[in-house]
Amino acid sequence: MKTTPFTDVHIALGAKMHEFAGYNMPIEYTGILEEHLAVCQSVGVFDVSHMGEFWVKGPKALEFIQSITSNDASVLTVGKAQYTCFPNEKGGIVDDLIVYHYEEGKYLLVVNAANIEKDWNWCTGHNAVGAELENASDRIAQLAIQGPKAKAVLQRLTPVDLSSIPYYSFVTGEFAGCRQVIISNTGYTGAGGFELYFYPSDAMKIWNALFEAGKPEGIRPVGLGARDTLRLEMCYCLYGNDLDDTTSPIEAGLGWITKFVEGKDFTNRAELERQKKEGVSRKLVSFEINERGIPRQGYEITDAEGKRIGVVTSGTMSPVLKKGIGMGYVKPEFAKAGSAIYIQVRNKPLAATVVKGPFRK
Numbered sequence: 001m002k003t004t005p006f007t008d009v010h011i012a013l014g015a016k017m018h019e020f021a022g023y024n025m026p027i028e029y030t031g032i033l034e035e036h037l038a039v040c041q042s043v044g045v046f047d048v049s050h051m052g053e054f055w056v057k058g059p060k061a062l063e064f065i066q067s068i069t070s071n072d073a074s075v076l077t078v079g080k081a082q083y084t085c086f087p088n089e090k091g092g093i094v095d096d097l098i099v100y101h102y103e104e105g106k107y108l109l110v111v112n113a114a115n116i117e118k119d120w121n122w123c124t125g126h127n128a129v130g131a132e133l134e135n136a137s138d139r140i141a142q143l144a145i146q147g148p149k150a151k152a153v154l155q156r157l158t159p160v161d162l163s164s165i166p167y168y169s170f171v172t173g174e175f176a177g178c179r180q181v182i183i184s185n186t187g188y189t190g191a192g193g194f195e196l197y198f199y200p201s202d203a204m205k206i207w208n209a210l211f212e213a214g215k216p217e218g219i220r221p222v223g224l225g226a227r228d229t230l231r232l233e234m235c236y237c238l239y240g241n242d243l244d245d246t247t248s249p250i251e252a253g254l255g256w257i258t259k260f261v262e263g264k265d266f267t268n269r270a271e272l273e274r275q276k277k278e279g280v281s282r283k284l285v286s287f288e289i290n291e292r293g294i295p296r297q298g299y300e301i302t303d304a305e306g307k308r309i310g311v312v313t314s315g316t317m318s319p320v321l322k323k324g325i326g327m328g329y330v331k332p333e334f335a336k337a338g339s340a341i342y343i344q345v346r347n348k349p350l351a352a353t354v355v356k357g358p359f360r361k
Helices: 007-012 032-041 061-068 113-125 150-155 200-213 224-233 269-278
Strands: 016-020 023-028 044-047 052-057 081-087 093-103 106-111 132-135 141-146 170-175 178-184 193-198 220-222 283-289 300-302 308-317 324-330 340-345 348-355
Touching (some): 007 023, 032 220, 052 113, 061 106, 093 113, 093 178, 141 150, 141 200, 150 193, 150 200, 178 200, 193 200, 308 340
Parallel strands (some): 044 220
Antiparallel strands (some): 016 023, 044 141, 052 132, 093 106, 170 178, 178 193, 300 308, 300 340, 308 324
16 A cells, blocks of 8 residues: 555554555544544544645646636636646536646646546646646645644644635645645534645655644644534535446536636536536435434435435545534426435435535534
């Protein structure tokens, strides 16, 4: 298995390790529930160095990004970031990602760890305009410092005024004595905080500085288990669960990152434009289970008569709500908030209600 610059630290801290996207990653340290609540209430640190990073450079950089992503990257000024996706030619999604406008003529694409090779092949195979592409995934490490007290901890370690960095914006500056650190006001927990991108050679210096600076707040390492429950409470999609090669951004409720602006001819635009105009045969919804039970990916969703109307794509026991929550695709007539649906848990139909996310406000 591949490792990150922090793998030995995770093991030394007693983390429960497991393979994820080919990497030996920490799933939990002291327990998913405890770690989840720590991020909601204070501050936690996630090792996300397994994520992929591609540089797109040169005079054709923006033209390339516009041709391969669904969102409108032309509105990105330097220092701004944008959530988007790579549509495929069949109406589905190759991957969802974040685009950073690093400097004039230079962008950073941050992609999912499980899709690095797939995404790289997709980008190089669809580079018709001759943009300069560089796969820097092995040369960039990343930590996500998340929670309501994250900013206070981070501010002790950088001269950059973190309060001046709006949501989905970033600054490249000094952090913990390390130069050229990307400090980004982003994250996939809904708890606030920042993500740091840096050279692997600076990894342990930054890790040790964070945990020393965060002692008053009770800073703690957090595994991928709590990262998943946190994103699900916020109804954030996870590729491989809620998004894949067969799910379109329109079906997934991602019309807001699918921009049909003039002059932007991206992959499969015509089909996605048709879906937005004529409608789709299924929609991604959020739901709460009304009785005891935990929904899991792949569980069948039915109507009151037991007829299949969809499938669960993500599910868990919400640490905050203390009830089963999930996301799944259903027929459009069941997608309205308040709709009654049933989740087949071990062949037993459990009553559930479609709700408007997020679950955690």
